[in-house]
Amino acid sequence: xxxxxxxxxxxxxxxxxxxxxxxxxxxxxxxxxxxxxxxxxxxxxxxxxxxxxxxxxxxxxxxxxxxxxxxxxxxxxxxxxxxxxxxxxxxxxxxxxxxxxxxxxxxxxxxxxxxxxxxxxxxxxxxxxxxxxxxxxxxxxxxxxxxxxxxxxxxxxxxxxxxxxxxxxxxxxxxxxxxxxxxxxxxxxxxxxxxxxxxxxxxxxxxxxxxxxxxxxxxxxxxxxxxxxxxxxxxxxxxxxxxxxxxxxxxxxxxxxxxxxxxxxxxxxxxxxxxxxxxxxxxxxxxxxxxxxxxxxxxxxxxxxxxxxxxxxxxxxxx
Numbered sequence: 001x002x003x004x005x006x007x008x009x010x011x012x013x014x015x016x017x018x019x020x021x022x023x024x025x026x027x028x029x030x031x032x033x034x035x036x037x038x039x040x041x042x043x044x045x046x047x048x049x050x051x052x053x054x055x056x057x058x059x060x061x062x063x064x065x066x067x068x069x070x071x072x073x074x075x076x077x078x079x080x081x082x083x084x085x086x087x088x089x090x091x092x093x094x095x096x097x098x099x100x101x102x103x104x105x106x107x108x109x110x111x112x113x114x115x116x117x118x119x120x121x122x123x124x125x126x127x128x129x130x131x132x133x134x135x136x137x138x139x140x141x142x143x144x145x146x147x148x149x150x151x152x153x154x155x156x157x158x159x160x161x162x163x164x165x166x167x168x169x170x171x172x173x174x175x176x177x178x179x180x181x182x183x184x185x186x187x188x189x190x191x192x193x194x195x196x197x198x199x200x201x202x203x204x205x206x207x208x209x210x211x212x213x214x215x216x217x218x219x220x221x222x223x224x225x226x227x228x229x230x231x232x233x234x235x236x237x238x239x240x241x242x243x244x245x246x247x248x249x250x251x252x253x254x255x256x257x258x259x260x261x262x263x264x265x266x267x268x269x270x271x272x273x274x275x276x277x278x279x280x281x282x283x284x285x286x287x288x289x290x291x292x293x294x295x296x297x298x299x300x301x302x303x304x305x306x307x308x309x310x311x312x313x314x315x316x317x318x319x
Contacts, residue, residue: 126296
């Protein structure tokens, strides 16, 4: 395994931690297999020298956190007397990106993948479409986009939780306890990524299955956010606008003091996307109903259109 000879690859410590709290012991076999596939996919996308430099305590931005999760999942297979029988994940080798952040999750620029036919009007006229969070469960979306954006379930080991009934008696718990943090309402969202990665283009395919053929890179995130908020003000009066990189979490082991938010947190299975999002939440009641079309005006001063090979064919080519 790559990096297994590095002193920061602490298999002994990770094994001890898991034996103290075997948080996967009640996970069904099918879910354990899905977890391993997600971890292997993320490792393909996320192992690099920039993340090697980040300590494990920084969680999903660190190489060592991901390797620990994989190692502990393998320990659970070992405990069950099994060897994971998983098909290989086919991802083309990553060509050098045309630009990179200085460190993981820097967010000095953001990238939105899609079809040139839609992204060109975004660049030239500032046409932006906000989607209701509930719409991301639609079958017509690519697998990279499908998720329940209104609820973020996570679990606690059943033997570490006590449920007391009205008479004061403890009720037995079978398996694990499922927690859900629902959004307070259906909200609007616009998604992007914090990195240019040629391997992401095929994941964001259109309804016909064709891979994304372009991306728009926003070089000034704050200026873009201000224009979004200004354009949405009349259409969404009283709605709270917020933008941030998505925080990824392990649904089977929440980190100490980690806060799960339905709008800004996602299952770590999606971490290879390195998502950044803009969110509009209703404050005085109401909910997102249908898509909202915004027109921000020309964005060529803060953005450029790029092909999958990293060449810029319209707008601003660099920060």
